Amino acid sequence: MEIFQQILFVVALVATAWYITKRVRLIARAINLGRPENRFDHADERLKTMLLVAFGQKKMFANPLVGVMHFVIYAGFIIINIEILEIILDGILGTHRLFAPYITPVYPILIDVFEVLAFGVLVVCVVFLCRRFIARVSRLQAERHRELRGWPVSDATIILVAEIVLMVAFLTWNASDSVLRDRGVGHYGELQGVVPDFLISQYLKPLFAGFSDTALVAYERTAWWLHILGILAFAVYVTYSKHLHIALGFPNVYFSDLQPKGEMQNMPEITKEVQLALGLPVTTGADGSQVNDNGEQPAEVGRFGAKDVQDLKWINLMNAYSCTECGRCTAACPASITGKKLSPRKIMMDTRDRMEDIQRGWQTHGNDYQDDKSLLGDYITAEELNACTTCQACVNACPININPLDIILQLRRYRVMEESQAPASWNAMFSNIENNMAPWKFSPSDRFNWADQVNEVK
Amino acid sequence: MTQEVKTYTVPTMADMAASGDEPEILFWVGCAGSFDDRYKRVTIAFVRILNHVGIKFAVLGPEEACTGDPARRAGNEFLFQMQAMANIQVLNGYNIKKIVTACPHCFNTLKNEYPELGGNYEVIHHSQFLQGLINEGRVRVKDGESFKGRRITFHDSCYLGRANKIYEAPRDVLAALDADLVEMKRVRANGLCCGAGGGQYFKEPEPGTKDVNVERVEEALGTGADTIAVACPFCMTMMSDGVKNKNREDSVRVYDISELIAQGQGL
Numbered sequence: 166m167e168i169f170q171q172i173l174f175v176v177a178l179v180a181t182a183w184y185i186t187k188r189v190r191l192i193a194r195a196i197n198l199g200r201p202e203n204r205f206d207h208a209d210e211r212l213k214t215m216l217l218v219a220f221g222q223k224k225m226f227a228n229p230l231v232g233v234m235h236f237v238i239y240a241g242f243i244i245i246n247i248e249i250l251e252i253i254l255d256g257i258l259g260t261h262r263l264f265a266p267y268i269t270p271v272y273p274i275l276i277d278v279f280e281v282l283a284f285g286v287l288v289v290c291v292v293f294l295c296r297r298f299i300a301r302v303s304r305l306q307a308e309r310h311r312e313l314r315g316w317p318v319s320d321a322t323i324i325l326v327a328e329i330v331l332m333v334a335f336l337t338w339n340a341s342d343s344v345l346r347d348r349g350v351g352h353y354g355e356l357q358g359v360v361p362d363f364l365i366s367q368y369l370k371p372l373f374a375g376f377s378d379t380a381l382v383a384y385e386r387t388a389w390w391l392h393i394l395g396i397l398a399f400a401v402y403v404t405y406s407k408h409l410h411i412a413l414g415f416p417n418v419y420f421s422d423l424q425p426k427g428e429m430q431n432m433p434e435i436t437k438e439v440q441l442a443l444g445l446p447v448t449t450g451a452d453g454s455q456v457n458d459n460g461e462q463p464a465e466v467g468r469f470g471a472k473d474v475q476d477l478k479w480i481n482l483m484n485a486y487s488c489t490e491c492g493r494c495t496a497a498c499p500a501s502i503t504g505k506k507l508s509p510r511k512i513m514m515d516t517r518d519r520m521e522d523i524q525r526g527w528q529t530h531g532n533d534y535q536d537d538k539s540l541l542g543d544y545i546t547a548e549e550l551n552a553c554t555t556c557q558a559c560v561n562a563c564p565i566n567i568n569p570l571d572i573i574l575q576l577r578r579y580r581v582m583e584e585s586q587a588p589a590s591w592n593a594m595f596s597n598i599e600n601n602m603a604p605w606k607f608s609p610s611d612r613f614n615w616a617d618q619v620n621e622v623k
Numbered sequence: 624m625t626q627e628v629k630t631y632t633v634p635t636m637a638d639m640a641a642s643g644d645e646p647e648i649l650f651w652v653g654c655a656g657s658f659d660d661r662y663k664r665v666t667i668a669f670v671r672i673l674n675h676v677g678i679k680f681a682v683l684g685p686e687e688a689c690t691g692d693p694a695r696r697a698g699n700e701f702l703f704q705m706q707a708m709a710n711i712q713v714l715n716g717y718n719i720k721k722i723v724t725a726c727p728h729c730f731n732t733l734k735n736e737y738p739e740l741g742g743n744y745e746v747i748h749h750s751q752f753l754q755g756l757i758n759e760g761r762v763r764v765k766d767g768e769s770f771k772g773r774r775i776t777f778h779d780s781c782y783l784g785r786a787n788k789i790y791e792a793p794r795d796v797l798a799a800l801d802a803d804l805v806e807m808k809r810v811r812a813n814g815l816c817c818g819a820g821g822g823q824y825f826k827e828p829e830p831g832t833k834d835v836n837v838e839r840v841e842e843a844l845g846t847g848a849d850t851i852a853v854a855c856p857f858c859m860t861m862m863s864d865g866v867k868n869k870n871r872e873d874s875v876r877v878y879d880i881s882e883l884i885a886q887g888q889g890l
């Protein structure tokens with residue numbers, strides 16, 4: 166019986182590892198569709214940002230109450246991993262509370278900490294469900310945000326309920342285990358005097374008082390399996406879910422943009438064209454590198470701006486996989502606040518949806534498969550793009566430094582430069598700048614006329 | 624009746640270079656500051672302050688051209704770079720080192736985006752510049768209009784605030800007025816856009832439930848302020864339009880911080 170459980174456990178473990186590896190490779194391949202972009206510079210500044218924003222969750226504390234609640238789940242998640250190590254070893258070796266005899270004085274303290282965290286996670290998950298379905302926090306409501314309809318709301322609910330189930334399994338497992346130990350049943354009894362009652366689960370023990378020994382062992386085994394299989398299933402599920410942010414949040418922050426927020430990225434391939442047009446010496450190649458003395462720099466100029474995910478940078482794509490759809494960007498977006506179609510969260514979700522569609526294409530038609538869709542047009546519309554004021558509120562609001570604005574601007578570049586599809590009044594503005602050196606139709610020679618009024622009485 | 628007539632001068636770079644002279648700073652006026660009737664008054668107020676404190680400055684006059692910011696943000700990178708490189712040729716030709724501008728969009732572009740194209744200057748926004756003058760005691764706001772007891776709220780510009788993290792300079796300038804400064808709910812990094820950036824100023828907004836500037840003005844009026852202070856030509860227009868939309872133009876005024884300082888100095 167015991168050996169059967171061990172075999173089953175190892176099979177579950179190996180299957181999970183194999184499946185996650187497969188998923189990670191698929192996601193990595195999708196992210197690598199993006200154009201190259203050097204985000205490996207300034208290691209110390211990046212590390213500092215990651216420690217503050219990812220590990221320290223600095224931006225989450227913009228709302229201290231929500232910050233604390235998120236921190237409980239986050240700390241619970243990280244610290245409970247230590248406990249999972251024991252569970253995995255117990256599962257493989259067929260032991261029970263392997264660590265207990267070796268670290269006797271520390272063991273109960275550790276489990277107490279895990280239990281407090283598990284209880285905290287449980288409470289916070291309930292609060293989070295209430296925020297979604299009772300307090301109805303605006304940014305989480307599908308009626309107000311069309312990008313949340315369907316799967317995103319189910320995804321969020323599944324995660325919260327799953328976490329509650331996992332925590333209940335953990336706490337009741339400890340309780341039933343303690344009752345079995347008290348009764349001296351089998352190997353449970355061996356821990357008498359080694360493992361005391363734990364901080365939270367001791368109060369759950371009365372629940373099991375009426376159970377027969379057999380029923381109790383059955384419950385203990387079920388809770389144990391539910392907890393660990395739940396965790397393994399969750400690990401797989403995460404690779405399909407917005408909850409991938411628990412893994413990608415950290416690298417995503419590490420590779421975040423270090424430029425001032427207002428700075429728009431230069432297009433060196435255009436610099437070369439403009440230098441040629443103005444009769445200036447060419448200083449940059451199409452790839453941005455300095456050219457040699459002959460001014461030669463052969464490089465393929467691709468599209469101007471981005472039409473599809475392949476034209477974006479890999480960091481834009483990593484951003485999309487890291488997004489947890491919390492909607493702080495959209496809640497801060499002036500266009501979204503005033504009822505326009507633009508939602509920065511939707512920009513990120515569309516980008517991820519596009520990549521997942523491409524992945525499905527690979528899986529059903531082979532790795533060279535290309536459909537006839539594109540991010541611009543089939544997922545994101547011109548109306549959304551045109552509504553952006555480039556105010557950077559979305560960039561500022563994201564707790565893990567995702568930049569929806571960067572994607573919006575690259576798509577705008579494609580529309581204007583490749584498709585000549587700017588709104589008519591923008592075209593008028595362009596031609597005014599080109600002809601009159603100002604966005605309005607005034608004569609350039611009148612530019613200094615204001616100086617005539619400088620001595621007039623106000 | 625005699626009245627003291629102050630005379631203010633506006634030297635151009637061309638004149639200065641012709642006489643072999645160099646200014647301390649170049650005042651980059653910007654398109655709105657040159658052509659927009661309302662913002663021309665801001666340009667004039669700032670020039671009067673510069674004259675008053677005796678700063679040696681110059682403007683490019685007819686040689687100035689749009690920085691290209693609205694073109695770039697609307698997606699027209701070609702046009703932006705054409706403008707940028709032409710401007711850089713002019714600026715570098717005059718050996719310009721230090722630029723002051725009253726437009727956060729010009730400020731951001733000149734400061735952050737011109738270096739990559741060969742234009743490296745020390746770029747200062749007029750709020751920072753005025754803050755410096757006040758800190759040095761070169762500007763005293765006791766000689767003109769009194770602001771005591773007046774409620775002023777400051778609207779953060781995206782390209783000054785979030786884009787370049789300048790939040791305190793304009794507030795310090797307003798603090799010198801001895802007025803009652805009141806803050807809106809969404810300020811500093813959480814400030815709400817006026818609705819004009821990213822090329823929006825030059826087209827109709829997309830359909831929605833409300834215009835952004837109306838939302839922002841409602842928030843500003845909610846503070847009970849009689850003056851909305853701004854530090855950007857786009858914000859100036861959007862806030863003024865919003866105040867008109869609410870039929871409050873008789874009781875609530877929109878001013879640039881340099882106008883308020885000029886009023887306080889009696890310039």
